[in-house]
Amino acid sequence: MTPMEKTVISAGLVILALIEFFTAMYLFGNKGAKPLARAALAAHRIIGYIFLIWFIWVVWIGVDLLARLSESGTGWQFHGPRFYHAFLAIVLLLILILKIAFVRFYKNYRLNAKWMGFVLVVGTITVWLIAGWFYLISVGTIVTD
Numbered sequence: 383m384t385p386m387e388k389t390v391i392s393a394g395l396v397i398l399a400l401i402e403f404f405t406a407m408y409l410f411g412n413k414g415a416k417p418l419a420r421a422a423l424a425a426h427r428i429i430g431y432i433f434l435i436w437f438i439w440v441v442w443i444g445v446d447l448l449a450r451l452s453e454s455g456t457g458w459q460f461h462g463p464r465f466y467h468a469f470l471a472i473v474l475l476l477i478l479i480l481k482i483a484f485v486r487f488y489k490n491y492r493l494n495a496k497w498m499g500f501v502l503v504v505g506t507i508t509v510w511l512i513a514g515w516f517y518l519i520s521v522g523t524i525v526t527d
């Protein structure tokens with residue numbers, strides 16, 4: 383898997399995060415009648431679990447990429463953006479697992495699902511921007527001749 387392929391695969395996560403945001407906003411963003419509430423909640427749940435599996439997959443690819451990068455070249459060096467990208471991704475995964483646990487099992491903490499959801503949306507976009515978008519820009523700006 384190349385950084386380019388990972389960037390494109392991760393863009394799918396950004397799209398899922400935005401769908402999660404808009405289903406949540408439909409449900410909790412305003413008062414008033416919501417004829418599609420059941421469908422929106424079902425969609426939020428199903429897409430949330432797809433997001434979880436997709437996220438684990440992308441983290442797995444990222445760990446593999448990091449391992450390969452650290453082997454190639456003359457020596458492993460600390461790389462700021464790469465560190466923050468990987469660190470934030472792991473934190474987001476833990477927040478998502480905790481959020482699901484609060485909704486499913488530890489219901490006294492269920493109210494926290496809302497702010498955790500916002501952190502997940504903002505965090506997903508941020509993680510993607512740190513490496514993915516900037517990677518695409520760098521690829522686009524390389525002059526080959």
Ligand code: HEM
Nearest residue numbers: 399402403406427430431433482485495496499500502503
């Ligand atoms: C990447 C973004 C998000 C993901 C992956 C995600 C994931 C999930 C999942 C998987 C569940 C279902 C848990 C279960 O029933 O087992 C859930 C429920 C919930 N989410 Fe999100 N969510 C996201 C964004 C948001 C946002 C922005 C909000 C803002 C309000 C939010 C609020 C909630 C709430 C309140 C519940 C509980 C719903 C209920 O009453 O059953 N989520 N989320």
